[in-house]
Amino acid sequence: MSYSSGGFRIAATGLSWPSLQPGGLNTYFKSICEELSKRNQLDALICNENKPEAPDRIKIHNIGSNGLSLWKRRDLMQRYAADFFNRQPVDVLYSHFAPYGVGPALEARKRGIPVVMTFHGPWTEEMKIEGQGLKHLLKTTMAKSIEMKAYGLADKFIVLSETFRDILHQQYRVPLQKIHIIPGAADVERFHPPADRSEVRTRLQLPQEATIILTVRRLVNRMGLVQLLEAWRHVAQRHPDHILLIGGKGPLREELEAKIREYGLDGQVKLLGYVSDEELPLYHQASDMFIVPTQALEGFGLITVEAMASGLPVMATPVGGSKEILSKFRPELLFSGTDSQAIKNGMLRILGERTLLPGREECRAHVLENYTWERVAEQVEDVFDQVVNRKAAAGC
CATH class of the missing domain: 3.40.50.2000 (Glycogen Phosphorylase B;)
Structure with a gap:
């Protein structure tokens, strides 16, 4: 048939x-x-x-x-x-x-x-x-x-x-x-830009004026979260009003908590734990940028196109599907490598010159056309x- x-x-x-x-x-x-x-x-x-x-x-x-x-x-x-x-x-x-x-x-x-x-x-x-x-x-x-x-x-x-x-x-x-x-x-009906980001932040109890960077990953080694924290301690020194949200659960949580304490990042990093299906689109809408710090075996990166469908710019390591998605969209959003130094340098470059980031409409339009x-x-x-x-x- x-x-x-x-x-x-x-x-x-x-x-x-x-x-x-x-x-x-x-x-x-x-x-x-x-x-x-x-x-x-x-x-x-x-x-x-x-x-x-x-x-x-x-x-x-x-x-x-x-x-x-x-x-x-x-x-x-x-x-x-x-x-x-x-x-x-x-x-x-x-x-x-x-x-x-x-x-x-x-x-x-x-x-x-x-x-x-x-x-x-x-x-x-x-x-x-x-x-x-x-x-x-x-x-x-x-x-x-x-x-x-x-x-x-x-x-x-x-x-x-x-x-x-x-x-x-x-x-x-x-x-x-x-x-x-x-x-x-991406489910483009579920993931879309906010009508009122201020209202979303209020709902999630997030500060209105902060720049919020989001990642949602399984807390395991290959997802690059240790490298992200190592990079973030340098970003936080330059941008003390920026906040990193890490969603997800997994065996790496205790190590991440220890790193946050060691780096003195308690006020600038928040581990969200498991983010429910209902809350995930809201966290996208509340954020300013999404980070994918994967170290290996990123087959495609559904999270990348879900974030972009929400109007959220994405920066990622040049691994697997993330590299293929962003190189056809905005290759300057790819980090030069997978280590903490490359992630740090990439974030400082983009966050220091926000005009380099694509707008919400551009991000979503790319998903509607291709994904x-x-x-x-x-x-x-x-x-x-x-x-x-x-x-x-x-x-x-």
């Missing part, structure tokens, strides 16, 4: 919804499922015992829970997918996370169902960065074997950046002709068309 004849019947597998488990992967999964479901029949298979709020047109299937081991969850997903494929016709399996995608992909291949996988990044490499020791080495070795098995089952891949295309090709030996680059997007979920869904459907039509032709 092609889009022109009424839409695809899609089985999408992923981790969860961001309301249940925060993170960029889940934000992407939720957003693309919602957009695809406007024109297609979509069932979302997630590994969570709780059912998230979702449009009625999406059928959510809850499989397993976070309390189970990864291997148990993987097996449950495979068994559920086998039963699901036996009960109803499916045109394409759309997979978003290797551990939960490998089982359904095996069952899909048995039944001749095409498999399209979105590669959100090298899961194993992310694990390596955040741990050490023999036990961790064994865990990452097993993870790599799962990835290799999963990626060997896909007919086509979608990646969000040239950086992840190259990683998928070079590290996982996926042929380039199987890989399609489709950048991510909407409608645009992403159309390109994803084109990939579905290719695999479904190839299957139909083979059947003839």
